[in-house]
Amino acid sequence: MPELIAPTIRLHSAWLEARAEWGPGLHEDGFGLGPSDEVDSPDGFAAWVALRADESGLKAVESGRGCTYRWIVEGDRVHGGIALRHGFNDYVLQFGHIGYGIRPSSRRRGLATWALGQMLDEARVLGLEKVLIVCEADNVASTKTIELNGGMLEGIRDTDSGAVRRYWIKI
Numbered sequence: 001m002p003e004l005i006a007p008t009i010r011l012h013s014a015w016l017e018a019r020a021e022w023g024p025g026l027h028e029d030g031f032g033l034g035p036s037d038e039v040d041s042p043d044g045f046a047a048w049v050a051l052r053a054d055e056s057g058l059k060a061v062e063s064g065r066g067c068t069y070r071w072i073v074e075g076d077r078v079h080g081g082i083a084l085r086h087g088f089n090d091y092v093l094q095f096g097h098i099g100y101g102i103r104p105s106s107r108r109r110g111l112a113t114w115a116l117g118q119m120l121d122e123a124r125v126l127g128l129e130k131v132l133i134v135c136e137a138d139n140v141a142s143t144k145t146i147e148l149n150g151g152m153l154e155g156i157r158d159t160d161s162g163a164v165r166r167y168w169i170k171i
Helices: 009-022 042-056 058-063 090-095 111-126 140-148
Strands: 003-005 067-074 077-085 098-102 130-136 152-159 162-170
Touching: 003 111, 009 042, 009 067, 009 077, 042 067, 067 111, 077 090, 077 111, 090 130, 098 111, 098 130, 111 130, 111 140, 130 140, 140 162
Parallel strands: none
Antiparallel strands: 003 067, 067 077, 077 098, 130 162, 152 162
16 A cells, blocks of 8 residues: 655665656656755765755744655655645746656556545645646646546646646645
8 A cells, every 4th residue: 555654764765766767857746856955875865854854844834835745655665756835935836736756667556646635635734725736738647647636727838848737626
């Protein structure tokens, strides 16, 4: 059975394995990986995990600017990550409240649909009435995932990085 867990240093090697499967880049949405994050060494990874925990902490939640990060795992295998961004700021309006990514070998199992449903429950606990989710316009898998969780298409917009679909889900 899959579960959502907070990022942990215990799964460093499993997380690196998942990241390696994606290949180079920052496209593993849901992990909160930034261009300057050093995650290969144990110390760098521990510092990065601590920052993700700080963003999920009470102060961040109360400010409405935090982000809840969860990893999608089964046993010691990291299948992907999902992030719930709190509040309404420019970043959320551009990229959405929720971002997720599933490693290629774990796709087509319903993990993203399941994880999104779980994060909608967390959004409810935070008091959000609706969430925005954005995906690339040609990402059929994400489109299905969002729609299966009640996403209503606002429209398709052109951005600097290509066309995106914008969905709203009422909580």
